[in-house]
Amino acid sequence: MKLKNLLRAALRSLGKNKMRTFLTMLGIIIGVASVIAMLAIGQGSKESIQKQIANLGTNLLTVYPSASMTAGVRMEAGSSVKLTMDDYKAVASRCPAVLYSTPTVRTSGQLIASGQNWRTTVWGVYPDYFDIRNLAIEKGAAFTLNDDRTASKVCVIGQTVNKYLFGEGQDPAGKIIRINKIPFQVIGLIAPKGQNAWGQDQDDIVIAPFNTVQVRMMTVTYIQSIMLSATSEKAIPIATDEVTQVLKERHRLGPSEDADFTIRSQADISSAATATSSILTALLASIASISLLVGGIGIMNIMLVSVTERTREIGIRMGVGARGRDVLLQFLIEALMISLIGGLLGAGLGILASGVIASLMSWPVTITLQSIILSFLFSTAIGIFFGWYPARKAASLNPIDALRYE
């Protein structure tokens, strides 16, 4: 039988039982739609996590003193492990793979300005910090190394701080705020940065010169962490090695001894976060594929019923010269049509559902072409797999018995 005639015959017999065909199809429609929607949610959250992590800074590395202390000579002196300005200077001058670097200290500060008050974190950093974190100044200007040297009482503030102290959209440059009773002049407003991967508001921040915060506000001599950026993404492991070597040498630790500091890279955070999201996506998609599988079983069930109901028809067709493979193809094509049309409608519904999820729940959703192709191929495979057995059964009927079937 020619393909055109086969398709026409399949369409006709599906059309004879519209309700039944639609209900059978519904299994595939829901299956495909949920696979696409689940993959879209998974992909969307993965991308948004990646974006947020990239937002942390370019090729960012952070060096912290280790929280845990191992037994050793340095414990006896009672000195806690801290990073010092000398550590920072050594890292900054002796690591060629490091592009920007800054020592950091941070403290919480009660801000008072124009009758309003707000509590937030105050960071003390070098101007390199703006490059490391990709911070842009929206209004006014950033402070300079000169401000740091003179420990001037200037600061830049984030959007959230500006909103609560001066009002949204106001230009805070030149205004005076009191941070823990010390008056600071605001010289710049940071461009909005949004939430980070953990839901933290990155605009709720005050940034001041390192020396100002360390000496004037905190009156300490240590530094809390060193933030730096590698020259390129590829240079991140090299920079990590260089920093480890320099700091171990300065802390008089042998190469085999545990470091008393931790280096965290943006890549570490990123891979951990995306791994979690990948597992979640796989989980969601596999649950959704189960419904596709159940849809396939529905096709098989209906095709078996159809073969029994149409035994006479099969007998007539065989009587007038249909070979086993003609009958097999006819039923297989019917099963395939259910799954293919179901797949198409399901893809449409999946895209629609993803859009609804995105707008109603404001989840990040990304539909990829691969996910559509994948679920389409999957539904086709299911059509062939579950259609084969009923079609085989139809094709193996004996025409004499089939013609006599009541």
Next chain:
Amino acid sequence: MGDLEVHALRGVNMEIHKSDFVAIMGKSGSGKSTFMNIAGCLDVPTKGEYMLDGVDVGKLNKDQLAHLRNKKIGFVFQSFNLLSRTSALENVELPLMYNSNISSKEMKERSIRALESVGLAERSHHLPSQLSGGEQQRVAIARALVNNPVVILADEPTGNLDTRTSVEVMSIFQKLNTQGITVIIVTHEPDIAAYTNRNITFRDGRIQKDFIVEKPRNAAAELLTIPVLTEEETI
């Protein structure tokens, strides 16, 4: 205990010639159905030979049998066996669908011609449920005709029809036979067998009688004398 072998046909030896019009008669269990199944290439004999138009059917596999049915045989059944919810024309087209050498245009032309020869051209788009029993059987005859078979096999073609319609159907078979088509019908009504040229009676798997009908009845002529019972049936 093994399967009991039943010999539905034993020692049957006959020749049916081109342009014959044969009636196969016999009680149920006489072997006439088995004969028709073998003649129609739906089954092959366990022993012995069946030559159809020069082809040794006994040696063919299932696909080859299907091909042979498609090319050389036209079936007409007692219960019409039309595909429901499929128009008369498309029912007639069915055998040609399984012949890949025929274009859809030719398929349609030949089907309309076959319907014309049974007088149903104007009903080609009716569904079987919209046709009377006689008309349905005429569609079935058109379907049997459409592939230009060497033989038309009709199994109790008048079994479900009233007298007048039966005569109508027989007149069509007689007309086709005069055009040179070989027709074999199975019937248990001697009245119907009387329209054919040769009667073969089976009994217990053997041929009991085989004779030439000297003066076959003329269905077309009788049709004029039978009153029309219902209006709808004659259009």
